[in-house]
Amino acid sequence: MLALALACPTAAQEVTVPRSAVAGTDVTLSTTGSGKADFYLVGPGVASKSKVSLGEEIRVPGDQLRYAGKYLAIACSATCNSGEFFVTAAQPASLAFLVHPSRVPARQPDAVSGVVLLFDKFDNLVVASETINFQVKGANETLFSRAISTHDGEAWFRTSSGKTAGAVRLMAAVGDLSAQRALQQVASEPCHLRIKAQPTAKGIEVETEPVRDCAGNPISDGTIVTFTGTDPEGKISIDAPIKGDVARAHMKDAEPVVISAACGVAMSNELRIDLKR
Amino acid sequence: MRRTEKIRMPGGHQEPEVRRRRSQKRRAFQTSRYSLWIASLMFLFSLAAPADGPDISVQVDITKAGPRKIEAQTEGRILADYRMAWTDLAQALNANEAGGFAGLFVGNAKQWLEQTVTSQRRSGVSTRYSNQSHKLQAVFYAPEGDLIELHDLAEYDAQVLAGGKVIHQDHGVHRYVVLMTPGADRWVIRELTEVREF
Numbered sequence: 001m002l003a004l005a006l007a008c009p010t011a012a013q014e015v016t017v018p019r020s021a022v023a024g025t026d027v028t029l030s031t032t033g034s035g036k037a038d039f040y041l042v043g044p045g046v047a048s049k050s051k052v053s054l055g056e057e058i059r060v061p062g063d064q065l066r067y068a069g070k071y072l073a074i075a076c077s078a079t080c081n082s083g084e085f086f087v088t089a090a091q092p093a094s095l096a097f098l099v100h101p102s103r104v105p106a107r108q109p110d111a112v113s114g115v116v117l118l119f120d121k122f123d124n125l126v127v128a129s130e131t132i133n134f135q136v137k138g139a140n141e142t143l144f145s146r147a148i149s150t151h152d153g154e155a156w157f158r159t160s161s162g163k164t165a166g167a168v169r170l171m172a173a174v175g176d177l178s179a180q181r182a183l184q185q186v187a188s189e190p191c192h193l194r195i196k197a198q199p200t201a202k203g204i205e206v207e208t209e210p211v212r213d214c215a216g217n218p219i220s221d222g223t224i225v226t227f228t229g230t231d232p233e234g235k236i237s238i239d240a241p242i243k244g245d246v247a248r249a250h251m252k253d254a255e256p257v258v259i260s261a262a263c264g265v266a267m268s269n270e271l272r273i274d275l276k277r
Numbered sequence: 278m279r280r281t282e283k284i285r286m287p288g289g290h291q292e293p294e295v296r297r298r299r300s301q302k303r304r305a306f307q308t309s310r311y312s313l314w315i316a317s318l319m320f321l322f323s324l325a326a327p328a329d330g331p332d333i334s335v336q337v338d339i340t341k342a343g344p345r346k347i348e349a350q351t352e353g354r355i356l357a358d359y360r361m362a363w364t365d366l367a368q369a370l371n372a373n374e375a376g377g378f379a380g381l382f383v384g385n386a387k388q389w390l391e392q393t394v395t396s397q398r399r400s401g402v403s404t405r406y407s408n409q410s411h412k413l414q415a416v417f418y419a420p421e422g423d424l425i426e427l428h429d430l431a432e433y434d435a436q437v438l439a440g441g442k443v444i445h446q447d448h449g450v451h452r453y454v455v456l457m458t459p460g461a462d463r464w465v466i467r468e469l470t471e472v473r474e475f
Contacts, residue, residue, distance in 0.1 A: 020473070040444060042402060042437055044471075045392040049400035049439070067389045069471040072437065072445060080444040086473045100421040113420035117456070123385040125468045127454055152426055152454050152475075153468075154417055158344065 013037060013054045015075050017083035023090045023122050024066055029058040029073050029083070036077065043071030043087070068124040089124035095132075097172045097179040104161045104168075105188040106215055112136065112143075112183065115156040116172045125153040135171045138162035138185060161185055165217035187217035193266040195227070197259055197273055203252040204229075204273060206259055210245035218245045225263040231255040333367075333409040335360040337427075342415035345422055355425065355457060358464045359413065366390065367406040373398040380460065384467040402439050408448075409433040413455075425464070428475050429453040 013033030021027045031037070033054035041048045041060055044067035052058050054077065065071065068089045074082040096117040104111045114134065118126040132155045136144035144159040162168065162185060170181045191214035197206040206227055211219040225247035227238045238249040242263075251257070261268040337356050339347040347355075362381040369375055375394040382390055397403055410432045417426040430452060437445040452475055456468035 038439070040400070040402060040437070040439060042397075042404070042445075043393075045389040045396070047393060047397040047400050047402040047404075049402065067385075067470075069389075070451070074437065074445050076439070076444050082445045086471070088472075089470075098419070098421075098423065100423075115419050115424060117424075123388075125385075125454065125456060125470060127470070127472060152416065152428075153456075154424075154426055156344070156417075156420065158420055 013075050013077060013081055015073050015081055015083040017073050017085040020086045020088055021065060023068050023087050023120060023124055024062045025090075026062045027060045027065060027085070029060065031055060031058060031075055033077070038076045040074040040076070041071060042074065043067070044069040046071075066122045068120075068122075068127075088128070089126040090120035090122065092118045092126050092130060092174055092177055093121035094119045094123075095172060095174060095177055095179050097170070097181055099170050099181040099183060101183065103184045103186055106161055106163055106165055106185055106213060106217055107188055108161045110158050111161045112168070112170075113156065113158040114170055114172065114181070115154060116150070116174075116179075118150055118153050118174065126150075127152045130174050133171075133173045135169075135173075137169045137171075139164050139166040143168065163215045163217075187219045188213040188215070189264045190219050190223075190266040193225075193261060193263055193268040195259065195261045195268045195271060197271050199273060203250055204257065204259070205248065205250055206261075206271070207248040208242075208246055208261060208263075208268070211242055211247065211263060212245070219263070223263065225261050227251070227259060227261045230258045332407055333360050333363055333411070335363075335411045335413065337413040337415065339415045339418075342418045342425070344420050345418040347415060347418050347425075351422075355415075355427075355464050356413075359411065359427075359429075359455075359457070359466075362466050363406075363409060363411065367409070369394055370397065370404040370406070373403055381463065381465055382469075383458075383460070383465045386466045386469045400439075402437060405434075405436040405438065407434045407436075423458060425457045427455040427457065429455055 013031050016030045018027055031054045035054055037052055037054050039050050039052040039058055041064060046064045048064060065087050068087050070084055070086055072082050072084050074080055098115045100113050116132050118130055120126055130150045131147050132150060133147050134144060134157050136159055141162050143162045148155045148157060165185050165187050168183050168185050172179050190211050193211060194209040195206055197204050208225055219242055221243055223242045224239050225242060227240060227249040229236045229251045232255055240247040240249045256274040259271045335356055337352060339352050358381060365378050365381055373394050375391045412430040414428045415425060416428055430450060432450050434448045436443050452472050454470045454472055455466060457464045457466055
Protein backbone atom coordinates (compact mmCIF):
# COMPACT_ATOMS: atom_id res chain seq x y z
CA MET A 1 0.00 0.00 0.00
CA LEU A 2 1.18 3.43 -0.84
CA ALA A 3 0.30 6.55 1.04
CA LEU A 4 0.60 9.91 -0.61
CA ALA A 5 -0.16 13.28 0.85
CA LEU A 6 -0.06 15.99 -1.76
CA ALA A 7 -1.06 19.58 -2.24
CA CYS A 8 -1.30 20.44 1.42
CA PRO A 9 1.55 21.08 3.84
CA THR A 10 -0.65 20.62 6.90
CA ALA A 11 -2.51 17.56 5.90
CA ALA A 12 -5.47 16.81 8.07
CA GLN A 13 -6.27 13.73 6.08
CA GLU A 14 -4.30 11.26 4.05
CA VAL A 15 -5.55 9.06 1.26
CA THR A 16 -3.97 5.63 1.16
CA VAL A 17 -4.28 3.86 -2.16
CA PRO A 18 -3.23 0.45 -3.44
CA ARG A 19 -0.06 0.40 -5.52
CA SER A 20 -1.98 -1.09 -8.41
CA ALA A 21 -5.31 -2.66 -9.25
CA VAL A 22 -6.81 -4.77 -11.99
CA ALA A 23 -9.40 -3.32 -14.34
CA GLY A 24 -12.96 -4.04 -13.30
CA THR A 25 -12.16 -5.12 -9.74
CA ASP A 26 -13.21 -3.27 -6.58
CA VAL A 27 -10.58 -1.25 -4.76
CA THR A 28 -10.56 -0.16 -1.15
CA LEU A 29 -8.90 3.10 -0.14
CA SER A 30 -8.39 4.34 3.36
CA THR A 31 -8.33 7.84 4.79
CA THR A 32 -7.11 9.41 7.98
CA GLY A 33 -8.63 12.32 9.86
CA SER A 34 -12.18 12.93 10.91
CA GLY A 35 -15.30 14.61 9.68
CA LYS A 36 -16.88 14.70 6.25
CA ALA A 37 -15.01 15.25 3.01
CA ASP A 38 -15.60 15.35 -0.71
CA PHE A 39 -14.02 12.40 -2.44
CA TYR A 40 -13.09 12.61 -6.11
CA LEU A 41 -11.97 9.72 -8.28
CA VAL A 42 -10.42 11.01 -11.51
CA GLY A 43 -9.05 8.71 -14.18
CA PRO A 44 -9.72 7.37 -17.66
CA GLY A 45 -13.47 7.22 -18.12
CA VAL A 46 -14.35 8.53 -14.68
CA ALA A 47 -14.49 11.76 -12.67
CA SER A 48 -16.83 10.97 -9.82
CA LYS A 49 -17.60 12.96 -6.68
CA SER A 50 -19.04 11.59 -3.46
CA LYS A 51 -19.27 12.40 0.25
CA VAL A 52 -17.12 10.30 2.54
CA SER A 53 -16.35 10.13 6.25
CA LEU A 54 -12.67 10.64 6.92
CA GLY A 55 -11.02 7.88 8.90
CA GLU A 56 -13.14 5.26 7.17
CA GLU A 57 -12.43 3.09 4.21
CA ILE A 58 -13.68 4.09 0.79
CA ARG A 59 -14.78 1.35 -1.55
CA VAL A 60 -14.41 2.11 -5.25
CA PRO A 61 -16.54 -0.28 -7.32
CA GLY A 62 -14.90 -2.08 -10.22
CA ASP A 63 -17.21 -0.53 -12.79
CA GLN A 64 -15.48 2.82 -12.14
CA LEU A 65 -12.12 1.22 -12.91
CA ARG A 66 -12.81 -0.32 -16.29
CA TYR A 67 -10.02 1.39 -18.17
CA ALA A 68 -6.33 0.77 -17.61
CA GLY A 69 -4.31 3.82 -16.66
CA LYS A 70 -3.60 6.17 -13.80
CA TYR A 71 -6.29 7.19 -11.32
CA LEU A 72 -6.29 9.98 -8.77
CA ALA A 73 -8.10 9.65 -5.45
CA ILE A 74 -8.63 13.10 -3.96
CA ALA A 75 -10.18 13.84 -0.60
CA CYS A 76 -11.10 17.44 0.18
CA SER A 77 -12.28 18.84 3.48
CA ALA A 78 -10.60 22.11 4.50
CA THR A 79 -7.76 21.15 2.20
CA CYS A 80 -7.28 18.48 -0.46
CA ASN A 81 -5.01 15.47 -0.36
CA SER A 82 -4.59 12.88 -3.02
CA GLY A 83 -3.12 9.54 -3.90
CA GLU A 84 -2.56 7.97 -7.29
CA PHE A 85 -2.66 4.36 -8.39
CA PHE A 86 -2.44 2.45 -11.63
CA VAL A 87 -5.05 0.10 -12.99
CA THR A 88 -3.73 -2.60 -15.29
CA ALA A 89 -5.62 -4.61 -17.88
CA ALA A 90 -7.45 -7.74 -16.76
CA GLN A 91 -6.85 -11.21 -18.21
CA PRO A 92 -6.80 -11.45 -22.02
CA ALA A 93 -10.34 -11.85 -23.27
CA SER A 94 -9.97 -11.23 -26.98
CA LEU A 95 -7.28 -11.13 -29.57
CA ALA A 96 -7.16 -9.17 -32.78
CA PHE A 97 -5.37 -11.17 -35.46
CA LEU A 98 -4.36 -9.19 -38.53
CA VAL A 99 -3.16 -11.28 -41.46
CA HIS A 100 -1.74 -10.21 -44.82
CA PRO A 101 -2.21 -10.78 -47.69
CA SER A 102 -5.50 -12.49 -48.53
CA ARG A 103 -4.03 -14.11 -51.67
CA VAL A 104 -0.41 -15.06 -51.99
CA PRO A 105 1.61 -16.73 -54.75
CA ALA A 106 3.24 -20.04 -53.80
CA ARG A 107 6.90 -20.19 -52.79
CA GLN A 108 7.33 -16.51 -52.02
CA PRO A 109 9.82 -15.70 -49.26
CA ASP A 110 8.45 -13.70 -46.27
CA ALA A 111 5.17 -13.19 -48.06
CA VAL A 112 2.76 -13.92 -45.20
CA SER A 113 2.61 -11.89 -42.01
CA GLY A 114 0.41 -11.83 -38.95
CA VAL A 115 0.07 -9.48 -35.99
CA VAL A 116 -1.78 -10.24 -32.78
CA LEU A 117 -3.01 -7.66 -30.28
CA LEU A 118 -4.29 -8.82 -26.92
CA PHE A 119 -7.19 -7.13 -25.15
CA ASP A 120 -9.04 -7.73 -21.91
CA LYS A 121 -12.83 -7.77 -21.61
CA PHE A 122 -12.89 -3.96 -21.33
CA ASP A 123 -10.84 -3.58 -24.54
CA ASN A 124 -7.74 -2.51 -22.65
CA LEU A 125 -4.51 -3.50 -24.34
CA VAL A 126 -2.92 -6.23 -22.24
CA VAL A 127 0.65 -4.94 -22.00
CA ALA A 128 1.86 -7.71 -19.67
CA SER A 129 3.79 -10.33 -21.60
CA GLU A 130 1.83 -13.37 -22.82
CA THR A 131 2.87 -16.22 -25.09
CA ILE A 132 1.03 -16.55 -28.37
CA ASN A 133 1.15 -19.83 -30.28
CA PHE A 134 1.14 -19.20 -34.00
CA GLN A 135 0.48 -21.88 -36.60
CA VAL A 136 0.25 -21.58 -40.36
CA LYS A 137 -0.97 -24.72 -42.15
CA GLY A 138 -1.33 -25.40 -45.85
CA ALA A 139 -3.17 -28.36 -47.36
CA ASN A 140 -0.35 -30.82 -46.84
CA GLU A 141 2.24 -28.95 -44.85
CA THR A 142 2.82 -26.87 -41.74
CA LEU A 143 4.40 -23.66 -42.94
CA PHE A 144 5.05 -22.08 -39.57
CA SER A 145 4.66 -23.01 -35.93
CA ARG A 146 6.13 -20.96 -33.13
CA ALA A 147 5.40 -19.55 -29.69
CA ILE A 148 6.10 -15.82 -29.54
CA SER A 149 5.88 -13.55 -26.50
CA THR A 150 3.97 -10.30 -26.71
CA HIS A 151 5.65 -6.96 -26.15
CA ASP A 152 3.29 -4.22 -25.00
CA GLY A 153 0.36 -6.28 -26.14
CA GLU A 154 1.53 -7.22 -29.63
CA ALA A 155 3.25 -10.19 -31.19
CA TRP A 156 3.95 -10.77 -34.85
CA PHE A 157 5.47 -13.22 -37.30
CA ARG A 158 6.43 -13.39 -40.94
CA THR A 159 6.86 -16.52 -43.01
CA SER A 160 7.18 -17.77 -46.57
CA SER A 161 4.28 -19.15 -48.53
CA GLY A 162 4.07 -22.89 -49.20
CA LYS A 163 4.49 -24.92 -52.36
CA THR A 164 0.92 -25.97 -53.01
CA ALA A 165 -1.95 -23.79 -54.16
CA GLY A 166 -5.05 -23.86 -51.98
CA ALA A 167 -6.38 -22.56 -48.68
CA VAL A 168 -3.96 -21.77 -45.87
CA ARG A 169 -5.15 -21.59 -42.27
CA LEU A 170 -3.49 -19.27 -39.79
CA MET A 171 -4.09 -19.70 -36.10
CA ALA A 172 -3.12 -17.68 -33.05
CA ALA A 173 -3.84 -18.93 -29.56
CA VAL A 174 -3.19 -17.85 -26.00
CA GLY A 175 -4.63 -19.93 -23.18
CA ASP A 176 -8.24 -20.71 -24.08
CA LEU A 177 -8.41 -17.91 -26.59
CA SER A 178 -7.80 -18.47 -30.24
CA ALA A 179 -8.43 -16.82 -33.57
CA GLN A 180 -8.29 -18.30 -37.01
CA ARG A 181 -7.85 -16.68 -40.40
CA ALA A 182 -7.58 -18.09 -43.92
CA LEU A 183 -5.77 -16.98 -47.01
CA GLN A 184 -5.63 -18.35 -50.52
CA GLN A 185 -2.35 -19.60 -51.86
CA VAL A 186 -2.29 -19.36 -55.64
CA ALA A 187 0.10 -20.54 -58.31
CA SER A 188 3.23 -18.53 -58.78
CA GLU A 189 4.61 -17.39 -62.16
CA PRO A 190 4.09 -19.81 -65.10
CA CYS A 191 6.92 -22.20 -65.87
CA HIS A 192 7.69 -24.23 -69.07
CA LEU A 193 5.06 -22.72 -71.36
CA ARG A 194 4.46 -24.98 -74.38
CA ILE A 195 2.12 -24.43 -77.31
CA LYS A 196 0.72 -26.56 -80.12
CA ALA A 197 -1.07 -25.51 -83.32
CA GLN A 198 -3.58 -27.09 -85.63
CA PRO A 199 -4.23 -25.75 -89.19
CA THR A 200 -7.94 -25.46 -89.96
CA ALA A 201 -9.92 -24.34 -92.99
CA LYS A 202 -10.14 -20.79 -91.58
CA GLY A 203 -6.58 -20.43 -90.34
CA ILE A 204 -4.66 -21.80 -87.38
CA GLU A 205 -5.96 -22.92 -84.02
CA VAL A 206 -3.23 -22.50 -81.44
CA GLU A 207 -3.37 -23.49 -77.77
CA THR A 208 -1.10 -23.98 -74.82
CA GLU A 209 -0.52 -27.17 -72.93
CA PRO A 210 -1.82 -26.86 -69.32
CA VAL A 211 -0.05 -23.81 -67.87
CA ARG A 212 1.50 -24.43 -64.47
CA ASP A 213 4.03 -22.87 -62.14
CA CYS A 214 7.33 -24.53 -61.32
CA ALA A 215 5.74 -26.47 -58.43
CA GLY A 216 3.05 -27.84 -60.75
CA ASN A 217 0.21 -25.62 -59.52
CA PRO A 218 -2.25 -24.71 -62.28
CA ILE A 219 -2.18 -21.02 -63.18
CA SER A 220 -5.41 -19.22 -62.28
CA ASP A 221 -8.13 -18.84 -64.88
CA GLY A 222 -8.13 -15.42 -66.44
CA THR A 223 -4.36 -15.09 -66.55
CA ILE A 224 -3.46 -13.68 -69.96
CA VAL A 225 -1.31 -15.55 -72.48
CA THR A 226 -0.09 -13.50 -75.45
CA PHE A 227 0.21 -15.42 -78.72
CA THR A 228 2.39 -13.80 -81.39
CA GLY A 229 2.35 -14.80 -85.05
CA THR A 230 5.02 -13.50 -87.41
CA ASP A 231 4.65 -13.72 -91.19
CA PRO A 232 6.44 -11.90 -94.02
CA GLU A 233 4.02 -8.99 -93.71
CA GLY A 234 4.58 -8.39 -90.02
CA LYS A 235 3.39 -9.43 -86.59
CA ILE A 236 0.05 -10.13 -85.02
CA SER A 237 -0.56 -10.50 -81.26
CA ILE A 238 -3.57 -12.03 -79.59
CA ASP A 239 -4.22 -11.92 -75.84
CA ALA A 240 -6.16 -14.91 -74.58
CA PRO A 241 -7.14 -15.74 -71.00
CA ILE A 242 -6.39 -19.11 -69.49
CA LYS A 243 -9.53 -21.16 -69.00
CA GLY A 244 -9.33 -24.60 -67.49
CA ASP A 245 -5.49 -24.47 -67.41
CA VAL A 246 -5.30 -23.80 -71.18
CA ALA A 247 -5.33 -20.66 -73.34
CA ARG A 248 -6.52 -20.79 -76.95
CA ALA A 249 -6.38 -18.43 -79.94
CA HIS A 250 -7.35 -18.44 -83.61
CA MET A 251 -5.10 -16.89 -86.27
CA LYS A 252 -6.34 -16.12 -89.77
CA ASP A 253 -3.20 -16.46 -91.77
CA ALA A 254 -2.48 -18.11 -95.10
CA GLU A 255 1.20 -17.20 -95.21
CA PRO A 256 4.05 -19.17 -93.65
CA VAL A 257 3.96 -18.14 -90.01
CA VAL A 258 6.03 -18.46 -86.85
CA ILE A 259 3.96 -18.65 -83.66
CA SER A 260 5.11 -18.21 -80.09
CA ALA A 261 3.48 -17.34 -76.76
CA ALA A 262 4.38 -15.60 -73.53
CA CYS A 263 2.81 -15.56 -70.10
CA GLY A 264 4.38 -13.64 -67.25
CA VAL A 265 8.10 -14.38 -67.39
CA ALA A 266 7.66 -17.63 -69.36
CA MET A 267 8.28 -17.84 -73.12
CA SER A 268 6.97 -20.75 -75.14
CA ASN A 269 8.51 -22.87 -77.89
CA GLU A 270 8.28 -21.52 -81.46
CA LEU A 271 6.11 -23.22 -84.08
CA ARG A 272 6.73 -22.81 -87.83
CA ILE A 273 3.65 -23.45 -89.95
CA ASP A 274 3.35 -23.23 -93.70
CA LEU A 275 -0.26 -23.58 -94.79
CA LYS A 276 0.59 -23.53 -98.52
CA ARG A 277 2.39 -26.87 -98.38
CA MET B 278 15.11 50.92 -73.95
CA ARG B 279 11.99 52.09 -72.17
CA ARG B 280 13.95 54.78 -70.35
CA THR B 281 15.18 56.32 -73.67
CA GLU B 282 11.68 56.34 -75.06
CA LYS B 283 10.39 58.26 -72.03
CA ILE B 284 13.08 60.94 -72.23
CA ARG B 285 12.31 61.53 -75.90
CA MET B 286 8.62 61.98 -75.29
CA PRO B 287 7.37 65.44 -76.34
CA GLY B 288 6.22 68.11 -73.86
CA GLY B 289 8.23 70.24 -71.38
CA HIS B 290 6.84 68.64 -68.15
CA GLN B 291 7.54 65.09 -69.15
CA GLU B 292 10.97 64.75 -67.53
CA PRO B 293 9.92 65.61 -63.91
CA GLU B 294 6.83 63.45 -64.45
CA VAL B 295 9.04 60.53 -65.45
CA ARG B 296 11.23 61.11 -62.38
CA ARG B 297 8.16 61.21 -60.12
CA ARG B 298 6.91 58.01 -61.60
CA ARG B 299 10.32 56.41 -61.20
CA SER B 300 10.49 57.52 -57.58
CA GLN B 301 6.97 56.19 -56.97
CA LYS B 302 7.95 52.93 -58.60
CA ARG B 303 11.09 52.71 -56.46
CA ARG B 304 9.06 53.36 -53.30
CA ALA B 305 6.47 50.82 -54.38
CA PHE B 306 9.23 48.32 -55.10
CA GLN B 307 10.85 48.91 -51.69
CA THR B 308 7.50 48.66 -49.94
CA SER B 309 6.69 45.43 -51.73
CA ARG B 310 10.19 44.13 -50.91
CA TYR B 311 9.67 44.89 -47.19
CA SER B 312 6.23 43.29 -47.38
CA LEU B 313 7.82 40.25 -48.94
CA TRP B 314 10.40 40.11 -46.15
CA ILE B 315 7.76 40.46 -43.49
CA ALA B 316 5.61 37.80 -45.15
CA SER B 317 8.64 35.50 -45.38
CA LEU B 318 9.48 36.08 -41.72
CA MET B 319 5.88 35.43 -40.72
CA PHE B 320 5.92 32.25 -42.77
CA LEU B 321 9.16 31.10 -41.14
CA PHE B 322 7.78 31.87 -37.67
CA SER B 323 4.65 29.93 -38.49
CA LEU B 324 6.80 26.95 -39.46
CA ALA B 325 8.90 27.18 -36.33
CA ALA B 326 5.94 27.51 -33.94
CA PRO B 327 3.89 24.47 -33.05
CA ALA B 328 0.99 24.25 -35.46
CA ASP B 329 -1.67 23.29 -32.97
CA GLY B 330 -1.49 24.94 -29.58
CA PRO B 331 1.33 27.01 -28.26
CA ASP B 332 2.56 24.74 -25.48
CA ILE B 333 2.68 21.25 -26.95
CA SER B 334 6.01 19.98 -28.14
CA VAL B 335 6.20 16.54 -29.76
CA GLN B 336 9.30 14.69 -30.86
CA VAL B 337 9.38 11.25 -32.38
CA ASP B 338 12.22 8.76 -32.58
CA ILE B 339 11.72 6.08 -35.23
CA THR B 340 15.14 4.43 -35.04
CA LYS B 341 13.87 1.46 -33.02
CA ALA B 342 10.70 0.88 -35.02
CA GLY B 343 10.34 -2.34 -36.93
CA PRO B 344 9.85 -4.62 -38.72
CA ARG B 345 8.70 -2.10 -41.30
CA LYS B 346 10.67 1.05 -41.90
CA ILE B 347 8.81 4.29 -41.23
CA GLU B 348 8.92 6.68 -44.16
CA ALA B 349 9.63 10.35 -43.51
CA GLN B 350 6.15 11.36 -44.66
CA THR B 351 4.52 8.87 -42.29
CA GLU B 352 6.71 10.11 -39.44
CA GLY B 353 5.63 13.70 -40.10
CA ARG B 354 1.96 12.72 -40.29
CA ILE B 355 2.09 10.75 -37.04
CA LEU B 356 3.82 13.61 -35.29
CA ALA B 357 1.27 16.16 -36.49
CA ASP B 358 -1.74 13.96 -35.72
CA TYR B 359 -0.45 13.01 -32.28
CA ARG B 360 0.09 16.66 -31.40
CA MET B 361 -3.37 17.51 -32.67
CA ALA B 362 -4.85 14.64 -30.66
CA TRP B 363 -3.33 15.94 -27.42
CA THR B 364 -4.51 19.45 -28.24
CA ASP B 365 -8.04 18.11 -28.66
CA LEU B 366 -7.77 15.98 -25.53
CA ALA B 367 -6.60 18.92 -23.42
CA GLN B 368 -9.33 21.17 -24.76
CA ALA B 369 -12.03 18.55 -24.28
CA LEU B 370 -11.06 17.78 -20.69
CA ASN B 371 -10.67 21.46 -19.85
CA ALA B 372 -13.93 22.62 -21.41
CA ASN B 373 -15.81 19.34 -20.92
CA GLU B 374 -16.79 19.30 -24.57
CA ALA B 375 -16.57 15.90 -26.17
CA GLY B 376 -17.28 17.12 -29.69
CA GLY B 377 -13.80 18.40 -30.43
CA PHE B 378 -11.89 15.18 -30.95
CA ALA B 379 -11.82 15.78 -34.75
CA GLY B 380 -11.86 12.06 -35.39
CA LEU B 381 -8.39 11.57 -33.96
CA PHE B 382 -9.54 9.11 -31.31
CA VAL B 383 -11.33 5.89 -32.14
CA GLY B 384 -12.25 2.68 -30.35
CA ASN B 385 -11.26 2.34 -26.74
CA ALA B 386 -9.41 5.66 -26.59
CA LYS B 387 -12.44 7.57 -27.86
CA GLN B 388 -14.75 5.70 -25.51
CA TRP B 389 -12.86 6.52 -22.33
CA LEU B 390 -12.32 10.12 -23.38
CA GLU B 391 -16.02 10.64 -24.00
CA GLN B 392 -16.90 8.95 -20.72
CA THR B 393 -14.38 11.11 -18.87
CA VAL B 394 -15.87 14.28 -20.33
CA THR B 395 -19.42 13.17 -19.46
CA SER B 396 -18.38 12.16 -15.98
CA GLN B 397 -16.43 15.38 -15.39
CA ARG B 398 -19.39 17.48 -16.51
CA ARG B 399 -21.71 15.59 -14.16
CA SER B 400 -19.46 16.05 -11.12
CA GLY B 401 -18.32 19.60 -11.90
CA VAL B 402 -14.71 18.60 -12.45
CA SER B 403 -12.35 19.71 -15.18
CA THR B 404 -8.73 18.93 -15.96
CA ARG B 405 -6.13 21.30 -17.32
CA TYR B 406 -2.98 20.24 -19.13
CA SER B 407 -0.28 22.76 -19.88
CA ASN B 408 3.39 22.91 -20.89
CA GLN B 409 3.11 19.59 -22.62
CA SER B 410 6.21 17.88 -23.95
CA HIS B 411 5.94 14.45 -25.59
CA LYS B 412 8.88 12.28 -26.55
CA LEU B 413 7.56 9.50 -28.73
CA GLN B 414 9.47 6.34 -29.41
CA ALA B 415 8.09 4.12 -32.15
CA VAL B 416 8.52 0.55 -30.92
CA PHE B 417 6.57 -1.43 -33.50
CA TYR B 418 5.46 -0.75 -37.05
CA ALA B 419 3.48 -3.64 -38.48
CA PRO B 420 4.82 -5.43 -41.58
CA GLU B 421 1.95 -4.09 -43.70
CA GLY B 422 2.00 -0.59 -42.21
CA ASP B 423 -1.49 -0.85 -40.74
CA LEU B 424 -0.53 -0.35 -37.10
CA ILE B 425 2.07 1.53 -35.12
CA GLU B 426 2.83 1.23 -31.43
CA LEU B 427 4.55 4.07 -29.62
CA HIS B 428 5.86 4.84 -26.18
CA ASP B 429 5.23 8.40 -25.11
CA LEU B 430 7.38 9.86 -22.36
CA ALA B 431 5.23 12.87 -21.61
CA GLU B 432 5.89 15.73 -19.26
CA TYR B 433 3.23 18.26 -18.41
CA ASP B 434 1.54 20.29 -15.71
CA ALA B 435 -1.84 18.90 -14.73
CA GLN B 436 -4.50 20.54 -12.62
CA VAL B 437 -7.78 19.03 -11.49
CA LEU B 438 -10.43 21.63 -10.71
CA ALA B 439 -13.74 21.20 -8.96
CA GLY B 440 -16.14 24.13 -9.07
CA GLY B 441 -13.33 26.28 -10.44
CA LYS B 442 -11.04 25.51 -7.49
CA VAL B 443 -7.80 23.57 -7.94
CA ILE B 444 -8.06 20.36 -5.91
CA HIS B 445 -4.97 18.68 -7.30
CA GLN B 446 -1.96 19.74 -9.30
CA ASP B 447 1.28 18.13 -10.29
CA HIS B 448 4.12 18.37 -12.71
CA GLY B 449 5.61 15.07 -13.66
CA VAL B 450 6.68 12.52 -16.19
CA HIS B 451 3.99 10.21 -17.56
CA ARG B 452 4.40 7.10 -19.66
CA TYR B 453 1.82 6.18 -22.26
CA VAL B 454 1.53 3.15 -24.51
CA VAL B 455 -0.10 4.31 -27.72
CA LEU B 456 -1.62 2.35 -30.60
CA MET B 457 -2.27 4.27 -33.80
CA THR B 458 -3.78 3.07 -37.05
CA PRO B 459 -4.12 4.84 -40.38
CA GLY B 460 -7.53 6.38 -41.05
CA ALA B 461 -8.79 7.86 -44.29
CA ASP B 462 -6.56 10.93 -44.13
CA ARG B 463 -4.82 10.77 -40.75
CA TRP B 464 -3.39 8.48 -38.11
CA VAL B 465 -5.87 7.88 -35.32
CA ILE B 466 -5.31 6.82 -31.71
CA ARG B 467 -6.94 3.52 -30.76
CA GLU B 468 -5.31 2.98 -27.40
CA LEU B 469 -3.80 5.56 -25.09
CA THR B 470 -2.92 3.95 -21.79
CA GLU B 471 -0.84 5.47 -19.05
CA VAL B 472 1.47 2.90 -17.48
CA ARG B 473 3.79 2.96 -14.49
CA GLU B 474 6.78 1.87 -16.61
CA PHE B 475 7.60 0.66 -20.11
